[in-house]
Amino acid sequence: xxxxxxxxxxxxxxxxxxxxxxxxxxxVSPFMALFALVFLAPIGYSIYLSLYKTxxxxxxxxxxxxxxxxxxxxxxxxxxxxxxxxxxxIQVPIMLGLALFLALAIDSGRLYGAAFFxxxxxxxxxxxAVVATLMWSFMYGTxxxxxxxxxxxxxxxxxxxxxxxxxxxxxxxxxxxxxxxxNMLILYSALRVVNPSLYEAAAIEGAGQWRIIWSxxxxxxxxxxxxxxxxxxxxxxxxxxxxxILKHLAPNAITTYYTPNYYAYxxxxxxxxxxxxxxxxxxxxxVTMIIAYAVQLRGIRKAV
Amino acid sequence: xxxxxxxxxxxRNSTPPIRAKARRAPLKRRKSLTLTVLCTVMLxxxxxxxxxxxxxATKSQQNLFNSFGLWFxxxxxxxxxxxxxxxxxxxFARWLLNTLLYVVVGAGGATLLATLAGYGLAKFDFVGKKxxxxxxxxxxxxxxxxxxxxxxxxxxxxxxxxxPWAIIIPxxxxxxxxxxxxxxxxxxxxxxxMESARMDGAGEFRTFFSVSLPLLGPxxxxxxxxxVVTTWNNYFLPLIMLKNQDWYPLTLGLSTWNDQAHTAGGDxxxxxxxxxxxxxxxxxxxAFLLLQRYWQSGLSAGSVKG
Numbered sequence: 001x002x003x004x005x006x007x008x009x010x011x012x013x014x015x016x017x018x019x020x021x022x023x024x025x026x027x028v029s030p031f032m033a034l035f036a037l038v039f040l041a042p043i044g045y046s047i048y049l050s051l052y053k054t055x056x057x058x059x060x061x062x063x064x065x066x067x068x069x070x071x072x073x074x075x076x077x078x079x080x081x082x083x084x085x086x087x088x089x090i091q092v093p094i095m096l097g098l099a100l101f102l103a104l105a106i107d108s109g110r111l112y113g114a115a116f117f118x119x120x121x122x123x124x125x126x127x128x129a130v131v132a133t134l135m136w137s138f139m140y141g142t143x144x145x146x147x148x149x150x151x152x153x154x155x156x157x158x159x160x161x162x163x164x165x166x167x168x169x170x171x172x173x174x175x176x177x178x179x180x181x182x183n184m185l186i187l188y189s190a191l192r193v194v195n196p197s198l199y200e201a202a203a204i205e206g207a208g209q210w211r212i213i214w215s216x217x218x219x220x221x222x223x224x225x226x227x228x229x230x231x232x233x234x235x236x237x238x239x240x241x242x243x244x245i246l247k248h249l250a251p252n253a254i255t256t257y258y259t260p261n262y263y264a265y266x267x268x269x270x271x272x273x274x275x276x277x278x279x280x281x282x283x284x285x286x287v288t289m290i291i292a293y294a295v296q297l298r299g300i301r302k303a304v
Numbered sequence: 305x306x307x308x309x310x311x312x313x314x315x316r317n318s319t320p321p322i323r324a325k326a327r328r329a330p331l332k333r334r335k336s337l338t339l340t341v342l343c344t345v346m347l348x349x350x351x352x353x354x355x356x357x358x359x360x361a362t363k364s365q366q367n368l369f370n371s372f373g374l375w376f377x378x379x380x381x382x383x384x385x386x387x388x389x390x391x392x393x394x395x396f397a398r399w400l401l402n403t404l405l406y407v408v409v410g411a412g413g414a415t416l417l418a419t420l421a422g423y424g425l426a427k428f429d430f431v432g433k434k435x436x437x438x439x440x441x442x443x444x445x446x447x448x449x450x451x452x453x454x455x456x457x458x459x460x461x462x463x464x465x466x467x468p469w470a471i472i473i474p475x476x477x478x479x480x481x482x483x484x485x486x487x488x489x490x491x492x493x494x495x496x497x498m499e500s501a502r503m504d505g506a507g508e509f510r511t512f513f514s515v516s517l518p519l520l521g522p523x524x525x526x527x528x529x530x531x532v533v534t535t536w537n538n539y540f541l542p543l544i545m546l547k548n549q550d551w552y553p554l555t556l557g558l559s560t561w562n563d564q565a566h567t568a569g570g571d572x573x574x575x576x577x578x579x580x581x582x583x584x585x586x587x588x589x590x591a592f593l594l595l596q597r598y599w600q601s602g603l604s605a606g607s608v609k610g
Contacts, residue, residue, distance in 0.1 A: 022430075023424075023428055023430075023508040024424050024425075024427075024428030024429065024430030024433065025424070025430055025432075026424070026508065026509075027420045027421060027423055027424025027425075027428070027508075027512075028420070028421045028424040028425060028430075028433075028436060030417055030420060030421070031417040031418065031420065031421035031477070031482065032421070032436060034417065034473070034476050034477050035439075035440065035443070035477050035479075037473070038451070038455065038473060038474045038476070038477050039443050039446070039451065039477065039479075040439075041454075041458065042451040042454035042455045042458060043446065043451065043454070045454040045457070045458060046450070046451070046453070046454040049453075049454065049457075098346065101342075102343065102346060105339050105342070105343050106343075108336075108339070110334065110335055110336040110339055111335065111336070111339055111340055111343060112335050112337075112340045113340075117343050117346075117347055119592075119593065119596060120347050120350055120351055121346055121347060121350045122592070123350060123351070123354065123589060123592070124350055124353075124354075125533070126533060126585065126588040126589050126591075126592050127354075127537075127585050127588075127589075128536065128537035128539065128554075128555050128584065128585070129537060129539060129555075130537070130539050130555040130556075130558055130559050131357075131555070131558065131581040131584055131585055132353070134558065134559070134562055134577060134578075134581055135353050135354075135356065135357050135581065136353060138356075138360075138574070138578070139353060139356055139373070143369065145373060146356070146373045146374070148373075149372055149373045149374070153372075177349070177350070177353065180346075180350075181350060189600075240540060241539050241540060244543075245559055245562070248562070248563045248566040249566065264450075264453065265452075265544070268453045268456070268544075269544065274453060274457060277453050278453055278454060281450035281451075281452075281453060282450065284450060285446050285450040288446075289442075289446070
């Protein structure tokens, strides 16, 4: 297998130019047809739903933006929203910080067995969120988990990770475990395409390791960090699987509006309030896009 | 682990560079013990839960409760494995086959569509190309779960809920895969090669299959692996789309078994949940380990250019 030239700086867009519109569309249209069915149509339908209300008496009727103003006054929505916001500002920096540290360490060439570290730290990515959550919840368990083992062997009573005031941190730990290696790999891949002659030149100029990290590696990593941050923000706002699986273990700690996504899910599938649920989902979608866009703009502006 | 034996990408200090292309000169650096120790902490964090799972998959339901979590007590792995597969009329085997179906058709189809479209976007100029690109990239930011409710309602009107199609159709679209294939095709397929194939009279699809496809290999493996993971690990979509347990994938089945223990009168089968979890993750871990030289080069090339 010939590995492709990795270091051509920019995608070469000029290729095949003026080769008739038709050929390009032939390649793109199967994707776009399905894309319209599973992305565009649901988004359109969602917006439509959010403008109507279904009542037991009177049926479905148009209500304009009333669902939106209801949602913005809904304390359950705001509770769930501030919970994921808190999660976002604490968990994402910790996770990306660890990922950055690992990527720099593995790339530095000063680590024994770097390839082994790289693949091992990445492995949790291959584990389904369901299995990750089940596994950690067993380990958290005071019945037969590691927490019980530690309690028993050291004669202490650790706080219960599944209690209401610790469960968000416990979820943060699961999410960090799942994604730190994936983010490390994104950053590491970006470091690999840095031209090594830059390091040599810097070393000749007498720059130390820290200086090289600060002046060459971090600027080179900026686009990758922006992308990883955006993905992490989207992930945080979508938080659902982990709390939904932990709910059976900690019914008192996890409410039906624990995260916005969970709230939308409960509204639809427990409460049959499809219109209101669509509204909550759209608000979260818009907020996510605005924040992702802002991060991107900031990332680009700083790079200039 | 196989990492060191599968053609190391960075030449080791003593070995001469295999090809002239190996760009990074083997910088001779002192290895740092402190750094290795710090990273080992992260390594233990990453692998400990997996070790816990493997160890506890060997314990009977009773021994789970009366033994230390990180050591063995009795060896009941094979009896657990047998029980996992035979429990409730072999439904676990059914779940495994369902998961394979969703992965082969869903992730396989998604990879094919993303490859064709990414190549089309990278290599041709056509009316509406910018609009296509903007729409798809914009869609990446839409939370997939925001689409779940309307998709469910649409599918239920079409009579697709509670059928495999409800899982397969949404899995066929991967905007991230498209993005990766776009950046990858732009670099991996030189225009000159396409041009010379055309001179020989090959049509666009002929050129694609005979000339371009082989060059796209690492990119395709990368996208395929990531699509396989997404589909194999999918939980939210099956959760809302499926009522009939016969169509469940492994993830949903396992969480159902786990929930049993917390329902009044439910059968407590933690040993089967743990063994089933181990069975669920082994194929993916094996795939990543065996294919690492492909997906790692695919990732570097496609990684985050802009």
